[in-house]
Amino acid sequence: MIKEVEEKQEVTIVFAGDSGDGIQLTGTQFTNTNALYGNDISTFPNYPAEIRAPQGTLAGVSGFQLKFGSIEVATPGDDCDVLVAMNAAAFKVNIARLKKHGTIIINSDGFNARDLKLAGYQHSPLEDKSLNDFRTIQIDVTKMTRTALVDSGLGKKEMDRSRNMFVLGFLYYMYNRKLEGTIEFLKQKFAKKPALIEANVGVLKAGYHFGDTSEVFTSRYNVKAASLPAGSYRNIMGNQATALGLIAASQKSGLDLFYGSYPITPASDILHELAKHKNFGVRSFQAEDEIAAMCSVIGASFGGKLGITASSGPGIALKAEAIGLGIMLELPMVIVNVQRGGPSTGLPTKTEQADLLQAYYGRNGEAPMPIVSASTPSDCFNAAFEACRIALEHMTPVFLLSDGYIANGSEPWKFPTSADLPNITPKFVPEKKDDETYLPYKRDKNLVRDWALPGMKGYEHRVGGLEKEVDTGNVSYDPDNHEQMVKIRAEKIAKIADSIPLQIVNNGAEKGDVLLLSWGSTYGVVKTAVKECNLRGMTVGHIHLTYISPFPKNLGDLLKNYTHIIVPEINNGQLIKIIRDQFLVDAKGLNKIKGIPFSTKEIIEVIEQKFEVA
Amino acid sequence: MSETLTKPLTAKDFTTDQDIRWCPGCGDYSVLKQVQSIMPELGREKEDIVFISGIGCSSRFPYYMNTYGMHSIHGRATAVASGLKISRPELSVWIITGDGDALSIGGNHLIHMIRRNFDVNVLLFNNEIYGLTKGQYSPTSPEGKVTKSTPIGSLDHPFNPLKLCLGADSTFIARTMDRDPKHQREVLLKGSQHVGTSMIEIYQNCNVFNDGAFEVYTDKGSKLQETLFLESGKPLIFGADREKAIALDGTIPRVVNLAEANEADLMIHDERNRFQAQLLVSFFDDPKTEGHLPRPFGVFYAEDRYRYEEAMEEQIAGATERMGKGNLDLLLSGSNVWTAE
Ligand SMILES: Cc1ncc(C[n+]2csc(CCOP(=O)(O)OP(=O)(O)O)c2C)c(N)n1
Ligand code: SF4
Ligand SMILES: [Mg+2]
Numbered sequence: 001m002i003k004e005v006e007e008k009q010e011v012t013i014v015f016a017g018d019s020g021d022g023i024q025l026t027g028t029q030f031t032n033t034n035a036l037y038g039n040d041i042s043t044f045p046n047y048p049a050e051i052r053a054p055q056g057t058l059a060g061v062s063g064f065q066l067k068f069g070s071i072e073v074a075t076p077g078d079d080c081d082v083l084v085a086m087n088a089a090a091f092k093v094n095i096a097r098l099k100k101h102g103t104i105i106i107n108s109d110g111f112n113a114r115d116l117k118l119a120g121y122q123h124s125p126l127e128d129k130s131l132n133d134f135r136t137i138q139i140d141v142t143k144m145t146r147t148a149l150v151d152s153g154l155g156k157k158e159m160d161r162s163r164n165m166f167v168l169g170f171l172y173y174m175y176n177r178k179l180e181g182t183i184e185f186l187k188q189k190f191a192k193k194p195a196l197i198e199a200n201v202g203v204l205k206a207g208y209h210f211g212d213t214s215e216v217f218t219s220r221y222n223v224k225a226a227s228l229p230a231g232s233y234r235n236i237m238g239n240q241a242t243a244l245g246l247i248a249a250s251q252k253s254g255l256d257l258f259y260g261s262y263p264i265t266p267a268s269d270i271l272h273e274l275a276k277h278k279n280f281g282v283r284s285f286q287a288e289d290e291i292a293a294m295c296s297v298i299g300a301s302f303g304g305k306l307g308i309t310a311s312s313g314p315g316i317a318l319k320a321e322a323i324g325l326g327i328m329l330e331l332p333m334v335i336v337n338v339q340r341g342g343p344s345t346g347l348p349t350k351t352e353q354a355d356l357l358q359a360y361y362g363r364n365g366e367a368p369m370p371i372v373s374a375s376t377p378s379d380c381f382n383a384a385f386e387a388c389r390i391a392l393e394h395m396t397p398v399f400l401l402s403d404g405y406i407a408n409g410s411e412p413w414k415f416p417t418s419a420d421l422p423n424i425t426p427k428f429v430p431e432k433k434d435d436e437t438y439l440p441y442k443r444d445k446n447l448v449r450d451w452a453l454p455g456m457k458g459y460e461h462r463v464g465g466l467e468k469e470v471d472t473g474n475v476s477y478d479p480d481n482h483e484q485m486v487k488i489r490a491e492k493i494a495k496i497a498d499s500i501p502l503q504i505v506n507n508g509a510e511k512g513d514v515l516l517l518s519w520g521s522t523y524g525v526v527k528t529a530v531k532e533c534n535l536r537g538m539t540v541g542h543i544h545l546t547y548i549s550p551f552p553k554n555l556g557d558l559l560k561n562y563t564h565i566i567v568p569e570i571n572n573g574q575l576i577k578i579i580r581d582q583f584l585v586d587a588k589g590l591n592k593i594k595g596i597p598f599s600t601k602e603i604i605e606v607i608e609q610k611f612e613v614a
Numbered sequence: 615m616s617e618t619l620t621k622p623l624t625a626k627d628f629t630t631d632q633d634i635r636w637c638p639g640c641g642d643y644s645v646l647k648q649v650q651s652i653m654p655e656l657g658r659e660k661e662d663i664v665f666i667s668g669i670g671c672s673s674r675f676p677y678y679m680n681t682y683g684m685h686s687i688h689g690r691a692t693a694v695a696s697g698l699k700i701s702r703p704e705l706s707v708w709i710i711t712g713d714g715d716a717l718s719i720g721g722n723h724l725i726h727m728i729r730r731n732f733d734v735n736v737l738l739f740n741n742e743i744y745g746l747t748k749g750q751y752s753p754t755s756p757e758g759k760v761t762k763s764t765p766i767g768s769l770d771h772p773f774n775p776l777k778l779c780l781g782a783d784s785t786f787i788a789r790t791m792d793r794d795p796k797h798q799r800e801v802l803l804k805g806s807q808h809v810g811t812s813m814i815e816i817y818q819n820c821n822v823f824n825d826g827a828f829e830v831y832t833d834k835g836s837k838l839q840e841t842l843f844l845e846s847g848k849p850l851i852f853g854a855d856r857e858k859a860i861a862l863d864g865t866i867p868r869v870v871n872l873a874e875a876n877e878a879d880l881m882i883h884d885e886r887n888r889f890q891a892q893l894l895v896s897f898f899d900d901p902k903t904e905g906h907l908p909r910p911f912g913v914f915y916a917e918d919r920y921r922y923e924e925a926m927e928e929q930i931a932g933a934t935e936r937m938g939k940g941n942l943d944l945l946l947s948g949s950n951v952w953t954a955e
Contacts, residue, residue, distance in 0.1 A: 032950060226954075228954040230954055231954060232947065232952070232953050233953070234947060235950065251942045277940060278929055278934070279934045279940045280940030281934075283926060285696075285697070288722055289722060291723075292723050296700070298686070298694050299693070303702040303705070304701070305701040307697070325687050417946070418942040454682040454702060454705050456661060462679075463684050464677070465669075465687055475632075
């Protein structure tokens with residue numbers, strides 16, 4: 001049957017099911033395929049902390065939200081147009097996010113008596129009148145899948161594992177997409193198990209054909225390519241972009257990468273990615289704990305490598321003492337914190353921005369260090385590269401802050417070529433003249449010391465955590481020397497402001513009533529909200545910080561251009577403390593501490609209030 | 615390098631201009647002297663040698679060695695050295711650590727470094743006390759030890775450090791003492807020649823907070839009775855007149871009179887025998903107990919096993935051969951590219 005094709009500018013879909021249902025894989029495949037069609041995309045995977053949470057329960061629901069469009073897409077969307085619910089629990093957790101007149105695709109087999117009970121329903125919600133507001137498509141996905149695989153020789157359990165492919169095929173039909181990308185993916189994934197390639201591809205096609213032959217749709221949808229700036233694109237996840245940024249910095253500085261790390265959600269994927277690239281000279285080391293990871297990085301940096309570690313809050317806490325040593329040694333290294341909900345073990349799979357003060361202050365003694373933060377999945381690349389540049393050119397440990405939301409989220413990335421990237425120049429000691437004595441803590445105009453590596457003749461020297469004498473680096477307990485060294489170390493970090501770009505007003509009005517001052521993963525949602533408010537006639541500006549320590553030199557002046565300053569953060573107010581402290585401005589916080597990102601609506605509401613009051 | 619005529623290095627070349635801050639009479643001096651004296655025999659240039667320490671009295675050591683060095687943080691020298699060794703496998707790396715540093719706060723890193731078998735030399739200065747913090751008991755202090763933090767006696771059962779190392783599959787374990795410079799020198803040299811992690815425990819007297827902890831092994835009057843110097847291929851003989859030996863009674867080692875012993879029962883030291891090494895590390899009796907075994911010194915065990923850093927280099931070389939040298943542009947583009955016009 002020939003169906004009409006209806007154009008859509010943007011669509012938000014939530015895939016939801018049990019954590020064993022392959023939801024993340026389905027979402028990722030749908031994302032990658034749309035990316036190849038040139039859509040702008042933003043994704044938000046949201047899954048439970050348990051690998052196999054009790055089946056069918058609310059706690060076990062895994063979700064993958066994505067928005068794709070032919071116009072700019074900066075967030076994964078507030079509410080969704082389409083909800084795919086593989087069982088009753090997934091339905092219950094997500095139904096509130098479905099827009100009026102939205103579409104629900106239901107796996108009816110996931111709504112039997114047991115599923116309903118586990119989800120806490122007395123009666124099936126599918127019989128509820130409230131569903132009349134939506135368009136409901138019920139499919140017995142289990143049955144369809146088993147039918148498609150009747151001749152496959154697979155057992156029922158194995159067959160059921162392909163159910164997600166049925167749904168994916170169905171959606172590919174609905175959005176007018178070809179299956180090739182996913183088929184290619186399945187061939188690689190199951191290269192060693194041809195029977196599974198056949199099964200999954202078969203079910204994928206069955207889903208697609210079901211869309212075609214059944215009468216459920218009167219029309220299909222099409223989302224055209226977005227008019228992104230000209231260039232070559234790929235889809236990328238945040239952690240992957242971080243790993244690539246680190247490798248790029250290694251290549252552009254001519255230093256091999258040493259990566260010492262201990263697994264922790266949501267940072268482990270950086271380790272997984274880097275471990276694949278040994279042919280770039282990457283030495284990835286899974287240490288026995290985070291303390292060892294950090295210390296191994298110090299050893300590697302002492303040896304002249306680009307030393308990197310990554311963790312999340314609990315692991316960063318363990319690294320703190322050794323980071324302090326890195327600061328005393330004035331050696332280059334980067335510490336990545338992919339933040340998650342805290343304190344303690346907190347919400348391991350949920351996002352939060354609550355480790356900013358930990359990065360800023362979380363060491364004993366006067367121990368300032370630069371902090372760079374990433375704004376979007378693809379921006380993790382830039383931020384990682386920049387963190388390495390600062391570390392190597394200014395001889396200091398640097399914090400790079402990312403978080404679970406952008407680490408696991410993905411978006412199209414206009415990737416650079418290697419030639420587009422600047423070279424990084426490590427601060428090695430100059431060629432030795434015979435009569436000179438080497439002073440390890442002698443500094444240049446930026447207060448940066450020279451880096452002498454074991455193996456360099458005539459530069460033998462000792463470093464350590466005890467206070468150093470100015471210039472010589474010898475141990476010194478002299479009171480005046482200590483005060484001087486504390487100030488030198490602080491000024492050295494402050495001077496980094498000379499080598500970073502001036503802050504721009506990222507979006508909206510250059511001057512006006514309200515400024516939204518944000519950092520990290522709130523970029524997309526704040527940008528979307530600010531745009532919307534300006535369209536509605538409010539004058540709102542948006543400044544988004546990449547550099548949090550030190551701040552760009554002109555930030556204080558920019559802040560003066562607005563009457564009200566709002567600081568939105570996924571925490572209980574952290575950047576705001578630093579801003580008030582440094583600039584003595586009456587900034588107001590907008591805080592959400594639920595382990596999930598802001599919705600655009602939440603931000604617009606607060607901006608509107610400012611205008612109502614004003 | 616080969617063109618220039620360099621004078622052979624001497625111990626003096628390894629001294630620094632820093633004032634040595636150990637208490638007068640501390641056992642650490644003797645170790646420093648022996649280490650400086652064997653340095654020229656490594657056949658390495660000064661710039662290729664790195665000393666890394668943790669925190670403790672003994673950990674001041676790197677400041678006194680004219681090589682590259684790092685005085686790191688408490689317990690972590692092993693972890694720092696691991697990262698350095700992976701990064702720069704060609705360097706000669708020496709770790710200086712105390713009984714508290716290596717076995718208490720740094721116990722975890724120690725065992726993991728040992729199982730990975732990095733090619734490093736570890737000098738474990740065991741004085742059975744926390745020196746730097748002024749005299750608390752340590753993980754090697756004997757049960758009941760009265761110290762500042764245990765005024766009515768320690769409740770901790772101590773570690774047997776070499777047994778712990780063997781348990782972590784150490785490829786080289788040895789013991790020596792500050793008061794026997796000649797033996798120290800021999801053991802240090804053997805350790806430096808071993809390729810892999812060389813664990814050298816050094817009984818070191820802290821004359822301020824734990825004076826005489828090892829006196830029975832170092833004092834002329836008791837040394838020959840209480841110590842057993844290991845020599846590979848030779849029977850385990852000791853005693854003032856070398857009149858005693860160790861014989862195996864089934865699987866149990868016992869002290870026997872050499873003259874009366876059945877030669878076939880005598881234990882012959884074999885550095886390469888890991889089962890015998892298990893027995894030898896268990897020679898850890900309190901010398902005050904009746905019928906105790908003597909305390910062994912020397913090389914207990916040596917084995918060849920692959921080094922982590924070397925295997926890492928092989929992986930890198932192998933990956934580079936398989937996939938070609940990393941191409942940044944291909945990495946950045948990935949395999950699913952589309953173009954916007
Ligand atoms: C994180 C940390 N905790 C505690 C200390 C205090 N501290 C310094 S050295 C030491 C123990 C030293 O004992 P040992 O390692 O046996 O060395 P020794 O001084 O006996 O040579 C302690 C507890 C410290 N420096 N750092
Ligand atoms: S306190 Fe003990 S170990 Fe420390 S320097 Fe003095 S004698 Fe040596
Ligand atoms: Mg000690």
